[in-house]
Amino acid sequence: MVAVIGLPRRRQRPLRRLGARGTTAVEFAFMAGLLCTLVLTTIDVGRYFADQHAIDYGVAAAARYAAVNSGSATTSSITSKFDAAVSGLLGDAPSFDVAVSFAPDYQVGGNVTVAATYQWNGISPLALIGSRQITAAATMTVVH
Numbered sequence: 001m002v003a004v005i006g007l008p009r010r011r012q013r014p015l016r017r018l019g020a021r022g023t024t025a026v027e028f029a030f031m032a033g034l035l036c037t038l039v040l041t042t043i044d045v046g047r048y049f050a051d052q053h054a055i056d057y058g059v060a061a062a063a064r065y066a067a068v069n070s071g072s073a074t075t076s077s078i079t080s081k082f083d084a085a086v087s088g089l090l091g092d093a094p095s096f097d098v099a100v101s102f103a104p105d106y107q108v109g110g111n112v113t114v115a116a117t118y119q120w121n122g123i124s125p126l127a128l129i130g131s132r133q134i135t136a137a138a139t140m141t142v143v144h
Contacts, residue, residue: 037125044122044129051090055116055136058086058096063114063138066100070112070142075100082116106142113139 062082066073079098086096097117104110115137122129 040124041129044124048120048122048129048132048134051118051120052134052136054086054089055096055118055134056138057089058082059098059114059116059136059138061085062098062100063112063140066102066112066114067140067142068144070102070106070108070144078114082114102142108142108144110142111139112142113137 059082062078062085065081066078069077078100082096082098099113099115101113102110103113115135118134119131120134121131
């Protein structure tokens with residue numbers, strides 16, 4: 001007598017519930033919108049702080065230039081120094097409002113203040129970030 005060994009039976013998968021088709025696609029649609037908003041908001045926050053840092057650096061560089069070169073520095077040369085410092089970090093930056101003031105006028109021991117403002121616009125769909133004004137100022141003592 002020969003013994004016959006049978007192959008093991010495969011288990012059958014349980015049938016899906018009726019009405020469960022497409023549930024994954026709907027869940028993904030909800031989560032994709034939230035995920036995209038979160039990613040864009042994170043990018044916006046990073047851009048905002050990078051732009052703030054660039055403007056801070058630009059006014060500090062312009063104020064340093066004005067403090068050291070007060071005899072030959074003009075408002076246009078100080079503004080161009082600011083533009084050169086900012087464009088190194090932001091590329092071709094949009095227009096900034098730059099104000100330069102000496103107190104008292106161009107005298108050694110006096111102060112020079114460089115202030116800049118910039119209208120920043122976000123890309124995130126959240127209205128909390130939207131559009132903001134970035135301002136920075138630096139004051140230094142005139143040494144030459």
